[in-house]
Amino acid sequence: MPSLTQRVRRAFQRPGAPVVSYVIIALCVLGYLLQLVVPGFTSLMQFHSAYVGTFFLAGPESGFSGLIPFEPWRAVTYGFVHSTLGVLPLHLLLNMYTLWIFGTILEPMLGRGRFITLYVFGLVGGALGVYLLSPQTAVIGASGALFAMMGALLVMQRRLGGQTTQLLVLLAINFFYGFFAGGVSWQAHLGGLVVGLLSGLILAETRQPKDRTLRIVYFVVLGVVMVVLFAIAPGMLWQR
Structure with missing residues (x-):
C-alpha cells in the first residue's frame, strides 16, 4: 500500500x-492554524483600507490619526x-469547499499560470470593492477570489456556448445572502465578481x-486601472 507521501505526490503529478x-487550500488552513496560536496574526494579515490607502485615508477627515x-500586500494576504x-x-470550511469545487473545474481548463492570475x-478585486464602498471596515476571507472564479466561469461558459443557468442561480443566492447577512462583506463579493467577469x-x-501577448496586455491594463482606483477614489469620496 502506498504511503501518504506517495499518494500526495501522485495527486500532484497527475x-x-x-x-x-x-x-491555496493548504495555505488557508495553515493561516487558520496560525491565527489560533499566534496572537495578533489576523490583524497583521487582514485587509484594511487605512493600510493600503495610507496617503489618501489618513487625513483629518478620515478619522484615522497618527502614522499609518x-x-x-494586505489586498492579497487577507484572503488567507x-x-x-x-x-x-x-x-474556512465553506470557502475551501467552494474553492475545491471551482478549482477542479477552472484550473485544468485555464492552466496553472492563468488560474493563479485569476485568483x-x-x-x-474583493479588496478594491471594500476600499471603494466601505473604506473604514476590515475584511478577511477568500470570498472575493471565489466570486471572481464564479464570474470568470460564467463568462467563459457563455462565450463557449455552455450551460450557465445553475451557475447564475448559485451566484445570485450567494451574493444576496452576503448582502443581507450580518458579518459578511458583500462589497468584497461584488468587487471580486466584477473583476472575475472582466x-x-x-x-x-x-x-x-x-x-498570449494580448492576454498579458489586457491583464496589465486591468491591473493598472485597479491601482489607479486604489489611489484616487477614496480621496474623491472624502472630499464630498
Whole structure:
C-alpha cells in the first residue's frame, strides 16, 4: 500500500491535477492554524483600507490619526485568513469547499499560470470593492477570489456556448445572502465578481496560444486601472 507521501505526490503529478488549488487550500488552513496560536496574526494579515490607502485615508477627515504604515500586500494576504469565531471553522470550511469545487473545474481548463492570475486578481478585486464602498471596515476571507472564479466561469461558459443557468442561480443566492447577512462583506463579493467577469472575458477572448501577448496586455491594463482606483477614489469620496 502506498504511503501518504506517495499518494500526495501522485495527486500532484497527475496530468491536469489542480495543484494550485491544493496549495491555496493548504495555505488557508495553515493561516487558520496560525491565527489560533499566534496572537495578533489576523490583524497583521487582514485587509484594511487605512493600510493600503495610507496617503489618501489618513487625513483629518478620515478619522484615522497618527502614522499609518503603507502595507499594500494586505489586498492579497487577507484572503488567507478566516474567521475563528465559533467551535467549528465554518468560514474556512465553506470557502475551501467552494474553492475545491471551482478549482477542479477552472484550473485544468485555464492552466496553472492563468488560474493563479485569476485568483490573485479576484482577491485584489474583493479588496478594491471594500476600499471603494466601505473604506473604514476590515475584511478577511477568500470570498472575493471565489466570486471572481464564479464570474470568470460564467463568462467563459457563455462565450463557449455552455450551460450557465445553475451557475447564475448559485451566484445570485450567494451574493444576496452576503448582502443581507450580518458579518459578511458583500462589497468584497461584488468587487471580486466584477473583476472575475472582466478576467473571464479576457481569458475567453485570448484562449489561443497566439493571443498570449494580448492576454498579458489586457491583464496589465486591468491591473493598472485597479491601482489607479486604489489611489484616487477614496480621496474623491472624502472630499464630498
